[in-house]
């Protein structure tokens with residue numbers, strides 16, 4: 001067994017938290033030889049419920065669970081952490097405007113960014129799941145001036161996995177036989193699930209499905225999948241979101257498979273014409289713990305229009321939260 005690492009999870013008593021913690025503790029995220037100490041953050045009224053979750057975690061007697069810290073103090077939660085999964089967020093209430101939602105989340109992710117800045121390991125890997133995930137990640141990043149901006153990422157992996165699942169169902173393949181799917185841009189309905197480079201059983205995906213299915217069924221189905229789950233289940237995606245968070249962190253820590261890539265929301269660096277300043281879904285490979293944007297892909301007119309639309313939305317979200325950035 002390796003020495004334990006510290007993994008913070010916020011919103012730990014929520015529904016994603018309940019699906020996530022047991023898998024992290026069981027070794028699904030960092031491997032069966034990597035013990036973890038969980039740092040669980042909740043708001044004060046949720047601490048009794050969190051205590052119940054801690055009791056259950058202990059009752060699992062996981063070989064890879066080396067300790068649990070449960071707290072409502074963000075400075076304790078992020079002390080010396082190697083990984084931070086920021087799940088807890090303010091949901092959109094009835095009649096709440098987008099502006100109010102961004103503002104309410106700024107009050108959460110600004111202080112959390114600062115606490116990471118002050119207390120986390122210098123190479124902390126941060127994944128923001130709480131919505132609006134890309135812009136919440138940007139707020140946290142902009143309040144952590146002493147950390148490498150590349151420490152901050154947002155989750156588009158659930159969208160990526162949903163795209164794999166839709167394409168697998170359509171082509172009769174297994175998701176493991178599909179490579180090189182990309183989610184560009186925002187984790188929202190403007191995201192662009194791109195199949196131009198994707199292969200199914202080694203052959204171009206877009207030669208195996210017709211363009212009408214791609215444009216009129218596949219893309220909107222992936223974009224609207226979150227709403228479809230809410231309609232069916234009466235609650236938003238939880239187990240699948242937790243599973244995607246595990247996938248994102250595992251690939252970031254342990255690397256992507258040879259000959260494939262994944263999608264991560266990461267700070268834009270000018271690649272594919274996306275100027276720095278937003279957290280953007282890109283195709284990435286990971287090696288030795290560092291992610292890199294897949295370069296040199298040809299972007300046709302169809303793709304460019306969709307990448308532009310999701311970029312525009314992220315720039316608008318950014319404009320709404322710039323006043324929350326540390327000077």
Ligand code: NAX
Pocket residue numbers: 010011012013014015016017041042043046087088089090091108128129130131132133155156158159187226236237238241
């Ligand atoms: P829940 O409402 O079940 O849980 C959220 C938890 O966060 C609650 O227990 C709450 O007490 C806690 N919390 C609130 N403010 C906090 C703070 N300042 N510090 C610590 N904890 C805090 O929501 P859940 O279904 O678990 O979803 C969590 C977030 O994930 C939501 O913002 C949701 O929109 C988002 N999602 C993101 C997805 C993605 O792909 N990026 C997909 C799934 C999900 O919709």
